[in-house]
Amino acid sequence: MAAPARRLCHIAFHVPAGQPLARDLQRLFGFQPLAVREANGWRQLALRSGDAVFLVNQGAGPGEPLYGLNPHHAVPSATNLCFDVEDAGAASRALAARGCSLPVPAVSVQDAQGTATYAVVSSPAGNLSLTLLERAGYRGPFLPGFRPLTSAPGPGWVSHVDHLTLACNRGSSPTLSRWFEDCLGFRHLPLSPGEDPELGLEVAAESGCGGLRLTALQSPVGSAVPTLVLAESLPGATNKRDQVEQFLARHRGPGLQHVGLYTPNIMEATEQVARAKGQLLTPPKAYYQQPGKEEQILASGHKPSLLAQQGILLDGHAGKFLLQVFTKSLFAEDTFFLELIQRQGATGFGQGNIRALWQSVQEQAARGLED
Structure with missing residues (x-):
């Protein structure tokens, strides 16, 4: 490196x-x-x-x-x-x-x-x-x-940056991965067992047309650098409905799509953001009705009704859980958003939540096109 x-x-x-x-x-x-x-x-x-x-x-x-x-x-x-x-x-x-x-x-x-x-x-x-x-x-x-600058102590909703996600041109992830590995010492972080670094994690769209490819990179051992996630669309997606392609078009090329901010208390943080009139992304309506989702949420120590009310996604198993909520774009051009994330022992990103994020962003994009 x-x-x-x-x-x-x-x-x-x-x-x-x-x-x-x-x-x-x-x-x-x-x-x-x-x-x-x-x-x-x-x-x-x-x-x-x-x-x-x-x-x-x-x-x-x-x-x-x-x-x-x-x-x-x-x-x-x-x-x-x-x-x-x-x-x-x-x-x-x-x-x-x-x-x-x-x-x-x-x-x-x-x-x-x-x-x-x-x-x-x-x-x-x-x-x-x-x-x-x-x-x-x-x-x-x-x-x-x-x-x-001297200012009063903040509310402390966020403790650190958990991860950074780059929206990339289709097919560019392997080249970008090698560059970050060779130049800054990053290394491949599998998001699924036996994952091929060249292929990453493929999240297919429910329609079977297109989807998302994610490749995660972690920093050298002993460093305190957030995980870097490369996101690109899979072949078959249409430009009108694909969130990565929409980012590339509106941003005029690849770039930082979102930052994951770690919060030790996602319930409190989300409440405060909503109280301040911050706009949060609404998960798909069927997310909380998935088979086993209620039991999963209860096993994590949370109430399904409260998570649904605040739009918080939860994924995990074997006592290790991940909670996430996403904002709408912070720019009028719809090119950058934030994520609030809390980990209860989980180290990945939750494949179920990745699919839910994909669907919710897709639904939001579709509504925007129809307005």
Whole structure:
């Protein structure tokens, strides 16, 4: 591996001035302002909930925003993943030797709290770039160049980022997997027993036409990097009904489709999001009437009626369960959403829930086309 990632530092977004992402993260999901930088036409606001940090870059300055790139993308987008590495300079040289494009070679930034060194590498996943950050000697709350913000403690609904899902062009998952494995030290994480890394997990649509292919990658042992999930549509899907193809069209190419945020109490978190008027995705009506679903929910210690009321999906067996709920898009272009996830011993993603998510997003997309 060229540059083993040790942890996820933050996820960066690029949005036009006035776009409400930063406000919505605070009002709907309990994020709190952490630090801000305003310079050269950019307003960069870092927000935090637990260990999850989102950096919202607003505007379009003449140069690059600090710690990232201006992708000049057509729609608001999650455009950068920032990873902590041991030596940013050595990592950037190793990636360059592999033929990777580094639009920002290793550069150091310093303020009164210390120094950080970073480099930005282009990824093969659409407009998504990766920042390799070395900040072991920095003592401030975020990064050099940012002014710390003081805010009241947040509600604590989210503790960390659980996983990141990229929507990919059909047939590109094997190439992307190899790139993340070779360059950042990721390795294949089977989602089903005996899974072929080249094929991933195939989730067929109920109609038998198309479906979803998922390939999961986990970080090196001992690191604290979220699982990376690659999603692509299977052959046979129609562009009008396939959620991945719709993302690719509306986003103008591959990119980060959603972020899974871990919450220690999904019931409370979902209640608070709903109370703040956050829009959650409605599961298929038949989900909670599946044979054995009620018994499964009761075995997990939850009430079926409460999960159904809040739209929370549950999957698992043998005392290990996974609970998930999904938001509607945070952008008008319908290109990015969040997931709240709670694990009760489960380590995967729940094949039943994957199918339920597929169906619910498909139904939502169909309703949107009909409106």
